Amino acid sequence: MDRQKLLGSAPIGKLLLKFSIPAIVGMMVNALYNTIDRIYVGRKVGELGIAGITIGFPIMLIIMAFSMLIGIGATSLISIKLGENKKEEAEKILGNGMFLLVIVAVIISALGLIFLNPLLKLFGASSSVLPYSRDYLQIILAGAIFQTVGFGMNNFIRAEGNPKTAMLTMLIGAALNIIIDPIFIFVLDMGIRGAALATIISQAASAIWVLSYFFGGKSSLNIHRDNFKLQLPVVKNIVAIGSAPFLMQIASSAINAILNNNLQTYGGDTAIASFGIINSITMFILMPIFGINQGAQPIIGYNYGAKQFDRVKKTLKLAVIGATFITVTGYVITRAFPKELISFFGGNNQNLIEMATNGIEIFLFMLPIIGFQIVCSNYFQAVGKPKHAMFLSLSRQVVFLIPAIILLPKVFGLQGIWMAAPISDILASLVTGIWITLEMKKLNENTNISSFKPVIEEK
Secondary structure (H helix, E strand, C coil), X not given: CHHHHHCCCCCHHHHHHHHHHXXXXXXXXXXXXXXXXXXXXXXXXXXXXXXXXXXXXXXXXXXXXXXXHHXXXXXXXXXXXXXXXXXXXXXXXXXXXXXXXXXXXXXXXXXXXXXXXXXXXXXXXXXXXXXXXXXXXXXXXXXXXXXXXXXXXXXXXHHCCCHHHHHHHHHHHHHXXXXXXXXXXXXXXXXXXXXXXXXXXXXXXXXXXXXXXXXXXXXXXXXXXXXXXXXXXXXXXXXXXXXXXXXXXXXXXXXXXXXXXXXXXXXXXXXXXXXXXXXXXXXXHHHHHHHHHHHHHHHHHHHHHCCCHHHHHHHHHHXXXXXXXXXXXXXXXXXXXXXXXXHHHHCCCHHHHHHXXXXXXXXXCCHHHHHHHHHHHHHHHHCCXXXXXXXXXXXXXXXXXXXXXXXXXXXHCHHHHHHHHHHHHHHHHXXXXXXXXXXXXXXXXXXXXXXXXXXXXXX
């Protein structure tokens, strides 16, 4: 419990660094092994291999969406309950969350494998790309339980104030993947199936590490068998809080499916491979921001529950500054070395390099403001306001981006697809700025009321 008390008393700057740096390291390493995965596939299998993984990416996002629905939803509730000094309720949420993760993973694997071919065709797979996508996703879906349990429960570790252990979860899986990926792909000559097999083995290692933390007595929250019995009010609260990141991931899956189909129409398999490369680079830049969000979430949630609103505001401010620094740095790098970045994936395929270079310059044009939008959306999730978080998250992913993806190519062709992202980023950031300003005004009013009450009581 000492770790949890620090959330309400330690200096915010040091606390945010303590929680964010391990998460950032973990997310960066995670992004690194996904990026290296595509680099290896691009060099071994070629353009069709990258396109095959890109086509299957919406399914992988769906797996991640359910992991986030339960993992992040339960984490926010656990942080708030700990801030309210209600340990038993936090443990009940923990048990329900763990059991939900297992149930969801089994259902996703079964349905995904049964309907794999129709799904891949729906997501834009051409006849030449379909075999590569199928080979990759069959293995990924078979091992979905490892990703779901490992990622989902890792959030629980962070919720109780132990970010270093959560970081180790990410590092174990990522390091293992980096080591065995080239062995399966090149040495054993398994190609794209080798990349998938290396991925689920690594995720299994992370899942085992997380389970050993909770069942090995290292956790300050205890696991009770009775808490595995699902309770409707607890499940509803988990789903309500986790619905924002869940719907954001589902929206991202839908967007990728729409993108893949439009890219196939206006640029063919090369355009799909180009987007796969751009997406890998983008995620590598944004992963540290997700790490900041993970670090800030328990701090904001605990202090919001404890009604220490000044600490909530300071945490948000520092998180926004850190995220903006990252996106500005990413913007400078992608402007200065676009072809060099693309060539890591494309090798000597000049057509792919030229198309992807043009795409990344347009697609990431408004990258500097994305950090602000992501962090502020996460704030509402951390304080238990799922409707606000859902609206802001989906504003960028659905409300603005999907219409732009559908309409702009009709006028500008392939260039219109690349243009859709910066237009959506601008509009979503404007909406987010208005909402967070109104929220801060309410928080200031609550801060003044909270600080005034003790004065009255002393008198």
